[in-house]
Amino acid sequence: MTTAAATHTHRDDVGSRMGMWLFLFTELILFGGLFIVYAVYRFKFPEQFQLAARELDTLVGTVNTIILLTSSLTVAMSITAIQQGKKHLSMMLIGITIIFALAFLVNKYFEWSHKISIGIYPQSPELLNKPPGEILYFGLYYVMTGLHALHVIIGMVVLAFSMVFIATGKINQQSYVKLEAGGLYWHLVDIIWIFLFPLFYLIS
Amino acid sequence: MTTVARTPEPDYLHAQTNRKGIGAWIFSTDHKRIGILYLVSMLVFFIAAVTFGVLMRLEMLTPGKTIMQPQTYNTFFTLHGIMMIFLFIIPGLPAVFGNFLLPLMIGAKDVFFPRLNLFSWWLFITGGLLALVSLFLPGGPADTGWTFYVPYSIRTTTNVIPALMAAFILGFSSILTGLNFITTIHRMRAPGMDWFKMPLFIWSLYSTAWIQILATPIIGITLLLVTIERLFGVGIFDPTLGGDPVLYQHLFWIYSHPAVYIVILPGLGVVSEILPVFARRTIFGYKVIAYSSLSIAFIGSLVWAHHMFTVGMSNTGMFIFSLLTFLVSIPSAIKVFNWIATLYKGSIKIEVPFLFVLAFIFQFSIGGLTGLMLGVLSVNIHVQDTYFVVGHFHYVMFGGTGFGLFAAMHYWFPKIFGRMYKNVPAFVGWLLMTIGLNLLYFPFLIMGYMGMPRRYYDYLPQFQTYHVISTVGSWVLVLGIIIIFVNLILSLKKGAKAPMNPWGGKTLEWTVASPPPVENFHEIPIVEKGPYDYSEYEIKPEIAK
Amino acid sequence: MSQPEEQHTQHSISYGRYILIWLGLLAFTGITVTLAGIDLGRWVIITSLVIASVKSLLVLNIFMHLKFEDKMFKIFALVAVATLTIFITLTFFDYAFY
Numbered sequence: 076m077t078t079a080a081a082t083h084t085h086r087d088d089v090g091s092r093m094g095m096w097l098f099l100f101t102e103l104i105l106f107g108g109l110f111i112v113y114a115v116y117r118f119k120f121p122e123q124f125q126l127a128a129r130e131l132d133t134l135v136g137t138v139n140t141i142i143l144l145t146s147s148l149t150v151a152m153s154i155t156a157i158q159q160g161k162k163h164l165s166m167m168l169i170g171i172t173i174i175f176a177l178a179f180l181v182n183k184y185f186e187w188s189h190k191i192s193i194g195i196y197p198q199s200p201e202l203l204n205k206p207p208g209e210i211l212y213f214g215l216y217y218v219m220t221g222l223h224a225l226h227v228i229i230g231m232v233v234l235a236f237s238m239v240f241i242a243t244g245k246i247n248q249q250s251y252v253k254l255e256a257g258g259l260y261w262h263l264v265d266i267i268w269i270f271l272f273p274l275f276y277l278i279s
Numbered sequence: 280m281t282t283v284a285r286t287p288e289p290d291y292l293h294a295q296t297n298r299k300g301i302g303a304w305i306f307s308t309d310h311k312r313i314g315i316l317y318l319v320s321m322l323v324f325f326i327a328a329v330t331f332g333v334l335m336r337l338e339m340l341t342p343g344k345t346i347m348q349p350q351t352y353n354t355f356f357t358l359h360g361i362m363m364i365f366l367f368i369i370p371g372l373p374a375v376f377g378n379f380l381l382p383l384m385i386g387a388k389d390v391f392f393p394r395l396n397l398f399s400w401w402l403f404i405t406g407g408l409l410a411l412v413s414l415f416l417p418g419g420p421a422d423t424g425w426t427f428y429v430p431y432s433i434r435t436t437t438n439v440i441p442a443l444m445a446a447f448i449l450g451f452s453s454i455l456t457g458l459n460f461i462t463t464i465h466r467m468r469a470p471g472m473d474w475f476k477m478p479l480f481i482w483s484l485y486s487t488a489w490i491q492i493l494a495t496p497i498i499g500i501t502l503l504l505v506t507i508e509r510l511f512g513v514g515i516f517d518p519t520l521g522g523d524p525v526l527y528q529h530l531f532w533i534y535s536h537p538a539v540y541i542v543i544l545p546g547l548g549v550v551s552e553i554l555p556v557f558a559r560r561t562i563f564g565y566k567v568i569a570y571s572s573l574s575i576a577f578i579g580s581l582v583w584a585h586h587m588f589t590v591g592m593s594n595t596g597m598f599i600f601s602l603l604t605f606l607v608s609i610p611s612a613i614k615v616f617n618w619i620a621t622l623y624k625g626s627i628k629i630e631v632p633f634l635f636v637l638a639f640i641f642q643f644s645i646g647g648l649t650g651l652m653l654g655v656l657s658v659n660i661h662v663q664d665t666y667f668v669v670g671h672f673h674y675v676m677f678g679g680t681g682f683g684l685f686a687a688m689h690y691w692f693p694k695i696f697g698r699m700y701k702n703v704p705a706f707v708g709w710l711l712m713t714i715g716l717n718l719l720y721f722p723f724l725i726m727g728y729m730g731m732p733r734r735y736y737d738y739l740p741q742f743q744t745y746h747v748i749s750t751v752g753s754w755v756l757v758l759g760i761i762i763i764f765v766n767l768i769l770s771l772k773k774g775a776k777a778p779m780n781p782w783g784g785k786t787l788e789w790t791v792a793s794p795p796p797v798e799n800f801h802e803i804p805i806v807e808k809g810p811y812d813y814s815e816y817e818i819k820p821e822i823a824k
Numbered sequence: 825m826s827q828p829e830e831q832h833t834q835h836s837i838s839y840g841r842y843i844l845i846w847l848g849l850l851a852f853t854g855i856t857v858t859l860a861g862i863d864l865g866r867w868v869i870i871t872s873l874v875i876a877s878v879k880s881l882l883v884l885n886i887f888m889h890l891k892f893e894d895k896m897f898k899i900f901a902l903v904a905v906a907t908l909t910i911f912i913t914l915t916f917f918d919y920a921f922y
Contacts, residue, residue, distance in 0.1 A: 089894060090466035096897055097458040100904035101496045107908040108530055109501035112515065114912055115526055115919055133857065140853050148846040151837070151887040158836045198512035207514075207521020214514040214522075218507060225287050255889075262888045266880045273872035275862035465896065493907045529915050580907070581914060595921035599914070 088252045099263045102226075106267050109219050113274060116211045123208025128279040130195065131216075132186070136276035139182050140268065141191055145177035147265040150234070150258045157269040162241060162246040169238045172261065176231045187217075216275055223271060226264045233257045283339075290697065290794040308393035311795060314379030316400050321367055321375060322764075323405055328362035329757065331335060331355045336719070336753040339746045342738055351737040353422040354437075355733055359416070360425030361442060366407050368676055369538060372545035373491075373658045374403070374456055376687050377484045379695060381460060383788035384478045386469025386804045390766070391462040400454040406448035411440035424734065426535070429516040429527045433508055440509060443502045450495045450502075450534075457491030461482055469787070471806035475566060478786045478810040482569040483548025486576035489538045492657065494580060497665065498534035525590050532583035538577040542676060544572055546643075546683030547614055550636050553690050554618050556784045557633035557699075558625030559816040564617040571610035578607040588659045597656055604654035613645055615640060628815055630782065631705040636687035638713045642678025646671055649724060664734075667727025673720045674794045685712070685763065692767060697794040698774030704766040711759030716750025786810050835892035845886045852879050 137247045153168035194201030195213055202210055237257040240246040246254050289295070291311045304312055327357055335355050338345045347355070378396065382389050390396050402741050406757040414420045423432045432439050462510040468477070504515050505527070514520030516527045555562040562568065584592060584600040592600075618640060627633075649671040652658050661715065662668060722745035727733075731742050779787040787804060788795070856875040860868060885891040890901060 087391075087466055090462050090895070092461040093465060093897065094392055094395075094458055094898075096900060097461055097492055098454075098852075100900065101454050101458070101492055102906055104493055104908060105496035105500050107911065108497045108533075110908075111530065111533075111912055111915055112504070112526060115523065115915065118916070118919055119523070120521075133860070137853065137857055141850065144846060144849045146852065146884060147887050148842055151842050152839055155839060155842070169622075188874075197514070198826055203520075210514040210520050214520070217513060218504065219409065257889055262651060262883050265887075266883055269859060269876050269879045269883070273856055273860070273869075273876055275855065277872050497911070525918075526915075529918065533911055533915075547827075556884065581910065584914070584918065592918045593921040596918035599917045 087245055088250075088255075091252045092259070095259050098102060098149050099259060102263055103267075106219075106222070107213075109215070109222070110274075112217055113219070114168070114206070116215065120206075120208025120211065123206050124212050125279055127209040127212035128275065128277075130190070130193075130213075131276050131279075133276050135182060135186050136272050139179050140272050142175050142179045142182070143265045143268050146179075148174045149175070150261045153256055154251065156256060157241065157246065157248060157251045157252050157254060162247075165254075166238050166241050169234050169241075173234055173238075176227055176234075179227060180224060183220065187220075200247050219271055220275070223264070223267055226267070229258075230261045239247070282321055288796045288798075290699070290792060291797045292794050294797045308397050308398070309797065310378050310382050310387070310390050310393065310396060311695075313396050313400050314375055314377075315522060317370060317374040317378060317403070320400075320404055320407065321370055324362050324366035328359050328367060329760065331359040333753050333757055335359065336750045338736075339738070340750045342740055342743060347761030350419075350422065352736045353734075354420045357421050357442075358410075359679045361410060361421075361446065363537070363676075364425055365446055366403075366410065368542050368680055369453060370403060370450075370456075371542075371684050372549065372687065373460070373484055373541070374399075374489055374681065375684075376480075376549070376691065376797055377456075377460060377487075377545065380691065380788055381463060381481065381800055382467070383791065384481055384786050385464065385467060386404060386412045386787050386800060386806065387463065387467040388799050388803075390459050391466055392459050395455055396459055399452045399459070402448050402452035402455070406452065409441055409448065410445035413438040413445065413588045415435055416441060426529070426531060427502065427505060428531075429508075429522075429524045430518060433517055440506055443506050447499055447502045447506075448627055450499045453491050454495045454499075456490035457495075460488040461492070466490075467691075469803050469806050475569065475805055476809050477569075479551035479562070479565070479568055479572075480548035482544070483544045483551070486534060486572040487702050488540050490576050490580065492543050493535045494537040494541075497530055498538075501530040501534070501680055525587070525592070528587050528590060529584065532586045533580075536583035536586065537576075537580045539675070540679050541573055544575060544645075546574075546639065546680035547572065547611075549616060549683040549690075551614070552786070553632050553636045553686055554621055555811040555813065556690075556782050557628050557630055557636075559783070559813050560615070560621050560625035560811075561813050561817070562610070562811045563620035563623075564613075565811070568614055568617055571613045574610045575607065578603065578610070580605055583764075585654060585659070588656060589663045598778045601654055601656050601659075605651065608647060608651055608654075615644060615647075624817075631709055632686045632690035632710050632782075635682050635689060635707070638709070638716075639682040640672050641684060642682060642716065644672035646676075646679055649674065652771065662727055665729045666723040666733055669733050670723030670727055673723070676718055682716075684710075685709075690782065691788075692770070692807065692816050693777030694770055694788055694793050694795070695775050696774075697783065697792075698770050698772075699740045699777050700766055700770035700774055704762055708759045708763035708766060711755050711762065713759075715752050715754070715756025718747050719756055720752070722746070722749040722752075751779060785812055835889060837886065837889070841886070845882055849879055849882060 149168045150172045153165045153172070156162075156165035156168060190196065190213075195201065197214065197217065202213060234257050237246060237254045240253055292307055296307065298306055300484060304316060307313065307316075330339065334346070335352065337350055338347050338355075345780075365631055378390070381387075411743060416438050418436060418438045421427075421437050421439050422435060423437075423442075427443065427446075432443075462475075464481060507513050508515050508517060514522055516522040516524055516704065518524055551562060551568055582603045584596060585604045588597055588601075649667070653662065653668065653671060689700070689705060726742050726745045726749075728740070731738060731745075777793045779791070782789075785808070787806070791799060834849060841865075852875050856872050859871050864871065884901070
């Protein structure tokens with residue numbers, strides 16, 4: 076840290092945010108690869124994708140969408156709070172965001188275990204008996220929501236660190252670019268879900 | 280630390296640091312030290328990969344078995360490919376010379392995210408070691424070729440997963456370097472250095488960094504998908520589960536074709552940097568060269584499926600991708616013409632870096648022109664998966680960027696290490712490398728055109744003459760490489776002290792001491808002139824009258 | 825190091841505005857779920873993707889402050905989205921004309 080600080084004589088928040096945005100674009104393209112796979116297979120097996128999507132519960136998906144949208148709101152508000160110097164409010168808002176993230180994951184856990192209990196999981200005899208389009212649909216379902224859930228977990232860790240940094244004063248009213256970066260990451264997780272939701276839950 | 284001790288400031292190689300010994304290097308956030316870290320680690324992988332290559336050539340000396348078993352041969356070409364591509368040529372110019380020179384050339388004290396920069400190197404070395412470890416794990420080294428094509432990569436029992444993970448981690452390292460460079464170029468240019476006063480090497484790094492950011496994630500997710508498919512049997516690409524192996528190839532080449540431009544663009548940048556210095560001539564068409572870097576990066580991202588003309592794509596797809604492939608040759612040719620035009624009426628001074636650049640232009644042109652042949656649909660079907668493709672590829676990668684790397688090594692060696700190397704051995708090394716490379720790869724083009732398939736362990740007797748010439752070429756090439764390395768390594772200690780600006784370069788890195796001080800610049804310079812202003816050498820028209 | 829920045833370019837957004845945007849996002853979610861319940865045939869995918877795009881634009885511009893950032897950031901975002909679009913389109917030159 077000290078060596079880095081020595082070479083950086085001035086602070087450049089715009090540059091830091093630029094780096095974060097560039098990183099978000101790589102995340103976008105990472106999921107983009109999966110969207111390409113999804114698009115091609117859906118194009119090849121439109122009916123089987125529709126049939127397979129009936130297995131998903133739209134209500135669970137909608138609830139999770141609302142949870143993530145609201146968590147995006149709270150993390151955005153926490154930045155306004157730190158800009159106004161309201162340290163505790165900001166920490167509380169981040170805490171709420173993390174609780175929402177947990178709720179999302181719990182929801183996801185029950186959804187996955189329900190699928191597994193009715194025999195839909197990779198290499199299950201139940202799934203292997205289905206037509207190829209449905210096998211691919213559930214393959215993509217597990218991979219895409221799984222990778223997304225992994226990002227939710229990473230986002231939680233990042234936000235937890237931001238909370239600690241606010242408590243120790245490393246993030247403060249004058250210097251909060253780290254919180255902004257964490258928030259940006261969290262919003263990206265939200266945006267990915269905004270697209271995953273209709274593609275998997277709303278096509279039956 | 281920043282303001283005291285102005286006058287006898289130590290250079291970055293000898294500076295006092297908190298840590299001692301190797302820790303002062305592998306935990307340093309100084310971009311110059313990180314550049315050296317990349318240089319050393321990359322050269323280790325390069326030597327390993329060259330060894331695999333030479334052994335493969337030796338195996339091909341005679342038909343049938345010469346020195347190794349077929350499975351060993353499969354492993355060797357896989358490892359040669361993975362190491363050369365992911366560990367040597369992709370990080371080669373950007374990570375080594377980009378790291379060292381980017382801040383110096385734009386008048387900055389470091390890159391924008393110094394600690395992230397160090398982290399990238401750690402990822403690089405982790406990925407490299409993982410690739411090495413996978414050789415010795417039970418199951419045996421991967422035998423899929425560097426392309427990891429499904430369904431074979433899902434079925435084979437060899438250690439594909441460690442190799443895939445290695446490539447994934449290396450990709451991540453490449454992404455972080457790319458975003459670091461873009462942010463640095465946008466935010467840290469010295470006052471007065473507007474976009475069109477940047478050295479052309481920086482333009483090429485900038486274009487490269489965009490490809491690194493926007494294309495690498497695709498290979499990341501693709502390799503991850505193959506891993507998941509192997510581990511859990513999830514249906515993605517496996518045809519028995521309804522998957523489409525051709526889709527894998529699309530995703531693989533969406534990254535891997537632009538990766539070719541990650542490799543070649545910095546090489547083109549090095550040429551644009553070195554040529555005007557030794558021609559004592561303002562570079563011809565600066566803006567066009569700068570824009571051509573961007574347009575190569577852009578068009579190069581649209582042509583991937585020309586690797587797949589025989590997999591049974593739709594005719595429309597083949598037509599579109601063939602057309603786009605021809606388009607990418609336009610900006611490449613623009614560069615070559617501009618270099619030639621720069622030499623016209625120049626006061627050319629023959630030095631070793633310049634010779635490497637000349638060989639680069641010659642070999643890159645052969646590689647480029649055979650690339651056009653490959654872009655023609657009918658010819659492509661004839662030579663697909665033959666030595667012709669391998670020859671074309673090596674002409675561009677080694678004859679092009681490899682030589683660019685050696686040119687860069689000889690051009691910036693005095694700046695990086697503060698020593699001069701001996702000219703005669705360097706010249707001999709260059710001569711042997713150039714002869715060896717052409718002896719090695721030109722027969723590939725002929726053999727391939729006659730139908731010799733790539734990756735085959737055995738061949739028909741009528742190809743033997745070409746294989747023998749080619750194998751001899753590999754010995755000459757390696758001899759040249761050895762001479763060059765020995766010369767450079769000896770010069771590290773024994774070479775004469777290098778002056779600040781031995782070649783008469785006009786870019787900012789030549790305005791600081793050799794080797795540069797830790798902080799690069801005492802005061803951030805103010806840039807007024809363009810990077811290649813050699814007008815004082817040029818005869819003014821009114822004087823000529 | 826933590827000297828106050830001379831020029832604070834960063835925009836501050838009021839809680840009220842955030843909540844307004846959030847309500848909008850919830851409304852769009854409601855619309856897209858309702859539309860999916862009606863049998864629109866081929867239009868389902870198009871309408872739901874359009875709504876998803878509108879929602880992301882709201883998140884990008886307001887929650888992520890893209891609207892108030894430097895022009896360069898917007899160009900970057902366009903380049904990234906355009907790249908992905910081009911990748912998908914070109915892949916479909918193979919699949920759609922098969």
